[in-house]
Amino acid sequence: MTEIKDISDSTAKDQFILYWGDMGGQWGVNRSVAQIHALLFLSINPMNAEQISDALGIARSNVSNSLKELVGWKLIRRVPVAGDRREHFIAEVDVWEMAILIARGRKEREIDPAMAAIEMCIRQADDEPDLNPVVLSRMKEMQEFLKTADHWSSQMLSVPKSRLNALMKMGDKVFSLLKLAGKKSE
Template identity: 45%
Template sequence: MKLTDTTRKFILHWGEMGTRWGINRSVAQIHALLYVSPVPLHADEIATTLDIARSNVSGSLRELQGWGLARVTHLLGDRRDHFETTKDVWAMVGIILDGRKRRELDPSVKLLRECVQELDEQKADEAYTEDRLNELLGLVELASAWAERAQKLSPESLRRLLKLGDKIFKLVE
């Protein structure tokens, strides 16, 4: 695939943003390439286009598949696996929200609940710590509940919710 300057700029930026979100640069760049590609791409084509090692592409594609952000497809007359990602930006946001909730919010809720339970059982003189953890637990549980509800929305409903949220910000400000 031949990249234009604009496409190259986008892919490089998406890779940089990925590192800020804790995602490997190559994984994010491959996702960006699949997102802007009008056709599914095979691993060798991805490696050549992005000038990265084939082994790196394979591992990155597995990670993207684990997130639900890449899927295998086949083309008539070609035995190789080709890869594509959703082109619906709102569906993509839903997939990412789900993944981040499972990897970040759920373990945090579990740990905070355990810590609060331990403090409660110990009857230790740690009221201040317990208050802090309870407050944090409330915030993380609320974020987790919102993420769960957002996951259940259709992409169109998610878009409407975010637009409505923007109106609410303007009203509150």
């Protein structure tokens, strides 16, 4: 299903899966992984690897690897199906929970290692007397930014989903509040 020849013949479900795969590619996620996630997200019943492979036209080995990745992200999970010994999978369907899982996963895989690498560079820089102080200052500035972003992210991930939803829906009201607070402190 990675390519639909005549878009007018495809269903809304097919289009969603294709677009989710394209978006995944733009976010650095393998297209097959994103398409399998979309298929399971939209599926009413659990699916096994063979069904997924048939539905998407993706090689069975690619499906197996993609399922492992999605399980690792906790975006899907294995579920038993009575009378069938094959592994079946379902996706997390709560979009807020899904967003939280992705944010946590990206933090663990991207932000935490970046923070550790910058910390190591700063420690190394402290032992280099010939290093231009501007370079060290810039490294420390990046470190401080990542610490602040990490702290903010941790705070947001601890907010209950219903309140996080309300906070995001406030949109312009939050910016207006920040503008007012900025004018009072100036």
